[in-house]
Amino acid sequence: MRLSKYFLVTTKETPADAEVVSHQLMLRAGLIRKLGAGLYTWLPLGLRVLQKVEAVVREEMNRAGALEVLVPPQVPAELWQESGRYEKYGAELLRFKDRHQRDFILGPTHEEVITDMARRDIRSYRQLPVNLYQIQTKFRDEIRPRFGVMRAREFLMKDAYSFHLDEADLMREYRNMREAYRSIFTRIGVDFRIVKADSGAIGGDRSEEFHVLAASGEDLLAVSDGSGYAANVEAAETRPQGARGAAVAALEKVSTPTQKACEDVAALLGIPLAATLKLIVAKGRDGGLVALALRGDHVLNAVKAEKHPLVAAPFTLASDAEIRAAFGSEPGFLGPVGAKIPLVADHAAAALSDFVCGANETGFHLRGANWGRDAAEPPTADLRNVVSGDPSPDGQGKLTLVRGIEVGHIFQLGRKYSEAMHMTVLDEAGKEIVPEMGCYGIGVSRIVAAVIEQCNDAAGIVWPEPLAPFRVIVCPIGLEKSPAVKQAAEKLYEELAAAGVEVLLDDRGLRPGPMFADADLIGIPHRIVIGDKGLANAQFEYKRRGAAEPAMIAAMAQAVLERIKIAA
RNA sequence: CGGGGUGUAGCGCAGUCUGGUAGCGCACCUGCCUUGGGCGCAGGUGGUCGCAGGUUCGAAUCCUGUCACCCCGACCA
Numbered sequence: 001m002r003l004s005k006y007f008l009v010t011t012k013e014t015p016a017d018a019e020v021v022s023h024q025l026m027l028r029a030g031l032i033r034k035l036g037a038g039l040y041t042w043l044p045l046g047l048r049v050l051q052k053v054e055a056v057v058r059e060e061m062n063r064a065g066a067l068e069v070l071v072p073p074q075v076p077a078e079l080w081q082e083s084g085r086y087e088k089y090g091a092e093l094l095r096f097k098d099r100h101q102r103d104f105i106l107g108p109t110h111e112e113v114i115t116d117m118a119r120r121d122i123r124s125y126r127q128l129p130v131n132l133y134q135i136q137t138k139f140r141d142e143i144r145p146r147f148g149v150m151r152a153r154e155f156l157m158k159d160a161y162s163f164h165l166d167e168a169d170l171m172r173e174y175r176n177m178r179e180a181y182r183s184i185f186t187r188i189g190v191d192f193r194i195v196k197a198d199s200g201a202i203g204g205d206r207s208e209e210f211h212v213l214a215a216s217g218e219d220l221l222a223v224s225d226g227s228g229y230a231a232n233v234e235a236a237e238t239r240p241q242g243a244r245g246a247a248v249a250a251l252e253k254v255s256t257p258t259q260k261a262c263e264d265v266a267a268l269l270g271i272p273l274a275a276t277l278k279l280i281v282a283k284g285r286d287g288g289l290v291a292l293a294l295r296g297d298h299v300l301n302a303v304k305a306e307k308h309p310l311v312a313a314p315f316t317l318a319s320d321a322e323i324r325a326a327f328g329s330e331p332g333f334l335g336p337v338g339a340k341i342p343l344v345a346d347h348a349a350a351a352l353s354d355f356v357c358g359a360n361e362t363g364f365h366l367r368g369a370n371w372g373r374d375a376a377e378p379p380t381a382d383l384r385n386v387v388s389g390d391p392s393p394d395g396q397g398k399l400t401l402v403r404g405i406e407v408g409h410i411f412q413l414g415r416k417y418s419e420a421m422h423m424t425v426l427d428e429a430g431k432e433i434v435p436e437m438g439c440y441g442i443g444v445s446r447i448v449a450a451v452i453e454q455c456n457d458a459a460g461i462v463w464p465e466p467l468a469p470f471r472v473i474v475c476p477i478g479l480e481k482s483p484a485v486k487q488a489a490e491k492l493y494e495e496l497a498a499a500g501v502e503v504l505l506d507d508r509g510l511r512p513g514p515m516f517a518d519a520d521l522i523g524i525p526h527r528i529v530i531g532d533k534g535l536a537n538a539q540f541e542y543k544r545r546g547a548a549e550p551a552m553i554a555a556m557a558q559a560v561l562e563r564i565k566i567a568a
Numbered sequence: 569c570g571g572g573g574u575g576u577a578g579c580g581c582a583g584u585c586u587g588g589u590a591g592c593g594c595a596c597c598u599g600c601c602u603u604g605g606g607c608g609c610a611g612g613u614g615g616u617c618g619c620a621g622g623u624u625c626g627a628a629u630c631c632u633g634u635c636a637c638c639c640c641g642a643c644c645a
Contacts, residue, residue, distance in 0.1 A: 013580050017638050443645030478603045513605040
């Protein structure tokens with residue numbers, strides 16, 4: 001491609017509203033343009049990258065035995081009502097009516113549509129297992145779109161759905177997809193981790209996420225330094241650590257007139273935050289309230305809490321009025337001593353002795369409180385987010401927290417959708433059974449942003465070879481002035497193109513400064529500079545994007561081909 | 569949705585407090601010049617100042633309303 005004929009619009013200045021580096025670079029390099037909040041046009045250069053990602057995903061899915069389909073993004077509401085998600089999915093679901101006032105949605109994911117298709121056409125165990133996937137635009141009315149294509153209202157997703165006779169076969173395909181995903185992200189060339197995850201709105205039994213590691217990631221991951229354990233903090237577990245110390249101190253009431261938060265109480269009393277205990281009051285499954293006890297320095301994990309049999313799902317905090325009625329105290333002064341509602345303690349909170357907690361009396365806390373002596377021995381559970389330094393749940397090593405961008409998610413759905421939508425097949429014995437399902441998603445457009453987050457420097461994007469929109473850029477110096485340079489550049493360009501290399505020729509006649517700046521910004525992996533100086537010695541200059549120094553090579557297409565072969 | 573902020577040329581911004589002929593840099597166009605890291609000179613295109621209403625002789629500027637966008641919190645590929 002000749003740059004003089006290409007739609008390349010780069011900018012030196014960073015758009016004011018782009019926060020993260022990938023968004024800034026995608027705008028500056030002319031990959032995308034914004035249409036509205038969370039809506040982006042892919043320009044020619046960006047689309048090439050998107051299609052590269054798509055191609056890798058498609059190849060690996062096909063290789064893994066999945067079959068590509070394409071379903072309509074517009075879905076009649078009835079299907080979603082049948083699964084119960086029309087109500088449950090909430091405001092994020094884009095809904096509309098057609099001219100006949102029929103309700104439709106724009107698909108944010110397609111379990112219902114695929115299951116509907118499958119229940120009509122899959123009647124026999126002979127047709128199982130099957131794994132159907134598509135690569136298609138998904139629609140979500142995001143609460144807050146941000147970071148460019150990282151969190152958009154429309155995004156390109158690969159979604160796959162598998163159907164199985166039994167759980168064992170679902171497990172087999174789940175592992176198969178896990179390996180396919182591993183191949184995809186390895187080929188793309190990013191540093192990624194597979195982590196245990198919460199299933200969220202998709203539902204189901206077991207799931208894992210694939211994360212690209214990046215400081216700007218929206219997710220926190222807990223990774224063990226002594227084993228392969230890794231989990232999203234939403235789902236990360238830890239094990240109870242250390243035995244409770246002896247109760248030594250006497251129970252004593254202290255005045256804390258304005259100190260509501262544990263931080264303030266700890267500061268007032270001059271004690272570590274970890275020696276305080278707080279209560280969080282939530283709605284209980286029986287319709288009443290339940291108190292959750294946590295160490296002052298820990299944070300409640302609502303996903304874990306709502307799985308506890310005493311806690312209502314979805315997790316809902318009690319109102320201030322409900323708290324006053326149950327405790328006779330303002331929120332901020334609650335404690336387990338004398339509490340009259342059921343109480344569950346996090347393992348770490350239950351391991352405290354001589355701790356400080358609210359006195360259930362506005363303006364007062366207790367110090368020297370102890371379980372068993374001052375408050376009943378509580379049932380314990382894992383209720384909190386893990387913190388850096390917690391022991392890994394497998395007993396090997398400690399957890400550290402890192403940030404990641406979720407680019408893939410695989411689920412064992414079980415029978416959630418097949419049951420709700422009455423899908424059955426006949427097994428070998430002629431008996432009707434409900435198939436097991438799995439589903440597997442990849443955020444194709446998000447990958448582009450995630451890769452840039454990981455692969456950039458001060459000059460711009462540094463594409464991994466497999467995603468680069470073009471592999472080689474030819475930069476002639478003094479194009480208009482030197483017939484020798486012009487001729488050599490044209491010849492090299494033609495020869496590389498003939499050899500099947502995706503090559504850009506910068507024939508815009510720019511001075512070297514802006515020409516090099518653009519080449520760096522758009523991140524082309526291999527740059528060939530042709531100038532009179534080099535040609536005098538029959539040499540081109542070769543520079544790998546990101547390399548410190550250029551090298552001189554023979555002024556022949558063959559020499560270039562050898563270079564890029566070695567580098568690839 | 570709650571909290572904070574911004575809307576002036578394609579991009580980055582000044583001007584708004586204190587009303588009086590709409591500006592700067594970059595980009596873009598023309599010509600000359602220049603060619604190894606975002607040259608130089610000269611000339612030029614482009615904005616009903618987010619939108620609507622109001623106050624005023626006069627509004628980018630003051631008032632009211634409205635819309636859009638961005639940032640911080642609960643969601644997810």
